[in-house]
Amino acid sequence: MATRDDVARLAGVSASTVSYAISGRRSISAETRERVLAAMRELDYTPNAFARGLAGARKGILALNYPLRDEGWSPMEVRYFETATQAAHELGFQLLLWPNAADDVASLTALVSQQLVDGVIVMEVQWDDPRVELFKERGVRFVLLGRNSDPSGLDFVDTDFRASARTALEYLVDRGHRDILFVGEDRVEQGHGPMVRTINELEASARRFGVSLDRFAGPRTYGTGRAAYRHLATSGRPVTAAIVFNDQATVGFINAAQLAGVSVPGDLSVLSIGMGEEAAEVDPPVTTVTPPVAALTDTAVRMLVGAVEGHPATQSEVLMDAPLVERGSVRDLT
């Protein structure tokens, strides 16, 4: 493998000139730069990542701390990782996945202490998240993809789940639905921000609109959807529409209804919060309110990279709206 010295020798310049020709941090005559670049091409030279990381301030590696649950990843979660990786690569960074749990402070400390990464993107942020303290103490740069209970002064990017919940409920109410079932995940107690904010807002809005809101929750599985339908069928409530914030359960819910002879959306409307493109593949295609995953991760990665490279942060607290995509799984009763 060619090194900087090889390039310098071939180009007939000093080693530091090669560095400056690459980085552009000092002025180099056009002619010299050309000679250097030509030598680099000829030798097929690429700077050694470890030497750069050791000598310079920028290491070129980011970490995505994404706690994995037993259920594995849903398509949406995969997209977070996918788009984050892509955004990082576009900016010349590598992306490491750290699947450690939020409270696995020991492992995270060990990882961080190696000084391998320039910063961390923190996923699945809890209401009271120990990672915030940990990274602050250690002087590790980080951006939250989500929010804890008090995110003031922190860099974060999050979906505005209160607004999403309002959007979803209003959409149903506008179409004449007055008896609604909410199917969520059983993670409220664990301080899952999106679920907490969604439920709070749904209940507030339901009260305001004067509509009835039943609730059901379970793990993120197909089976939870079926269980939710059984719950609905046996509850005796005159539910005409369901909001499902549990992507795996959505399909199970719809299938269970259909197998019971209930038509969707003829007899029962379904609106999903959080399902991705796969919602278009279901029969019927599902109307969704979905976080703008690519925009979220893109913003988070750029914020982190901006901090690493010393650009002044243009914005450090970002809330994004989740757009509603109509696909026909909600019937208009009016």
Add this chain to the structure above:
Amino acid sequence: MATRDDVARLAGVSASTVSYAISGRRSISAETRERVLAAMRELDYTPNAFARGLAGARKGILALNYPLRDEGWSPMEVRYFETATQAAHELGFQLLLWPNAADDVASLTALVSQQLVDGVIVMEVQWDDPRVELFKERGVRFVLLGRNSDPSGLDFVDTDFRASARTALEYLVDRGHRDILFVGEDRVEQGHGPMVRTINELEASARRFGVSLDRFAGPRTYGTGRAAYRHLATSGRPVTAAIVFNDQATVGFINAAQLAGVSVPGDLSVLSIGMGEEAAEVDPPVTTVTPPVAALTDTAVRMLVGAVEGHPATQSEVLMDAPLVERGSVRDLT
């Protein structure tokens, strides 16, 4: 951040002694080692990853080259990544995801030239895969998770798809099924090894058993399953069982059948190749023949790490069986 010199000073030894106390590559008296370890603990010292990578032979980073398709990842694919990450972490390595396509030689070359990684695990291996040549030329250590058309002399770990296909077909034939539909993916032309090997073996076995085998293929989507059922319904063939090698399509296929009033497995049996644990969540739970993902990635990672650390390879060509898990989606006609 404390450095090796700080530890040495506190322990009253030289810097190199600290290194040897950590690595154990030279004998150190028990007493000295204890002093060093105590100093490390006191200063909360962790060796700097970049310095290690620069000075030593081992870099502590592996790459997983996993070409991502537009459909994103299925649960199975996620598990490959997940288990590989875990295996790497257990062995003290970090794992980078390189989602570059197999024929994106330029990008892969650029990544490899940075010398950031000790080796690469190659996923989605094609019949004629340019990466094999690329990595060989560049002297990059790699292990194939899969096989190209001529894997002799290469390190690889793969599922024995011929055996899996045989297992699946025999299972159905043993239970009296004589008219079978195979639903696959439309990736045969692109040289997708598992699909090619499976189809070849299925056709050979079908001929041997004297059973009829219809075929349908499509992208890895829920919709493909529905299309497959329409195909079956309009074909007029007396099909009693389907083998589906397309995890997303499996659910769509079953649902379409059920909505048409066809009971699974009462009227139609379904056996999936390649679905993971999520098969248990479907209604009815689906009988599967599934690659041992964790064992595969574990073996691949260990092979790679073994090579990196200079252990003699115990085995460099591994074929693993995909076990059949009965879950009740196949009816016994005998």
Add this chain to the structure above:
DNA sequence: GCGTTTTGTCGACGCGCGTCGATCATGAGG
């Protein structure tokens, strides 16, 4: 008792690069 290995430790060097200070040539300004 004296050579000879073994054990434990130290100092020095190199990995490949980013960057600081110094140098030298050039041209502008007086």
Add this chain to the structure above:
DNA sequence: CCTCATGATCGACGCGCGTCGACAAAACGC
């Protein structure tokens, strides 16, 4: 003609660690 700023380049150093050779002390063989 002499300053003084500017542009272009070079040499040296340091980042933090792994490892080699050297060396003193201890253990061994006879």
